[in-house]
Amino acid sequence: xxxxxxxxxxxxxxxxxxxxxxxxxxxxxxxxxxxxxxxxxxxxxxxxxxxxxxxxxxxxxxxxxxxxxxxxxxxxxxxxxxxxxxxxxxxxxxxxxxxxxxxxxxxxxxxxxxxx
Amino acid sequence: xxxxxxxxxxxxxxxxxxxxxxxxxxxxxxxxxxxxxxxxxxxxxxxxxxxxxxxxxxxxxxxxxxxxxxxxxxxxxxxxxxxxxxxxxxxxxxxxxxxxxxxxxxxxxx
Numbered sequence: 001x002x003x004x005x006x007x008x009x010x011x012x013x014x015x016x017x018x019x020x021x022x023x024x025x026x027x028x029x030x031x032x033x034x035x036x037x038x039x040x041x042x043x044x045x046x047x048x049x050x051x052x053x054x055x056x057x058x059x060x061x062x063x064x065x066x067x068x069x070x071x072x073x074x075x076x077x078x079x080x081x082x083x084x085x086x087x088x089x090x091x092x093x094x095x096x097x098x099x100x101x102x103x104x105x106x107x108x109x110x111x112x113x114x115x116x
Numbered sequence: 117x118x119x120x121x122x123x124x125x126x127x128x129x130x131x132x133x134x135x136x137x138x139x140x141x142x143x144x145x146x147x148x149x150x151x152x153x154x155x156x157x158x159x160x161x162x163x164x165x166x167x168x169x170x171x172x173x174x175x176x177x178x179x180x181x182x183x184x185x186x187x188x189x190x191x192x193x194x195x196x197x198x199x200x201x202x203x204x205x206x207x208x209x210x211x212x213x214x215x216x217x218x219x220x221x222x223x224x225x226x
Binding site: 004031033035041042043044045048055056058059091093095104105107108109110 | 212
């Protein structure tokens with residue numbers, strides 16, 4: 001079974017440009033999460049989708065970040081305009097929705113974003 | 117204050133050594149606790165969940181002390197392949213979001 005995939009693996013852009021990251025969750029996983037790790041800091045939660053609905057977007061840093069999950073399958077995270085402090089590794093994770101308290105979140109390999 | 121605190125290390129240990137990692141969390145309403153492992157430039161992967169009664173998986177033992185808000189991971193008979201960053205992770209009460217510590221780097225030396 002394919003795992004969580006993310007595209008691109010790396011992106012280098014200039015300050016002020018726009019970048020769109022894509023995440024394809026594991027097939028059948030209704031939960032989709034975005035996390036980010038900036039250099040020297042811990043991995044931090046950005047937001048959580050259940051199918052196409054935003055369940056929790058409390059971690060989104062500001063309105064330059066827009067996440068979508070049209071159709072409840074893959075998700076995109078757009079940064080517009082990008083700033084230097086947006087550099088980091090953006091991870092996507094997915095999990096099943098079930099009756100147990102915790103369904104393991106499986107992480108994708110991440111997109112390494114560098115803003116110059 | 118960070119929600120999850122870990123000693124960043126690095127911990128440099130010889131093969132065969134026993135090594136212990138500790139972690140504290142600030143939110144007493146936290147319900148679920150985990151150790152994730154992250155290899156260099158890779159994604160985090162679940163190593164094990166942590167239960168109040170303590171749990172063991174082969175050479176790995178995890179413990180939780182809710183009163184002290186303290187989580188630990190013990191690795192016995194360290195292998196070279198155990199070299200990685202170990203992330204202490206807590207799940208919030210009402211949400212599914214994971215809260216990560218900064219991670220502890222372990223380097224097992226031959």
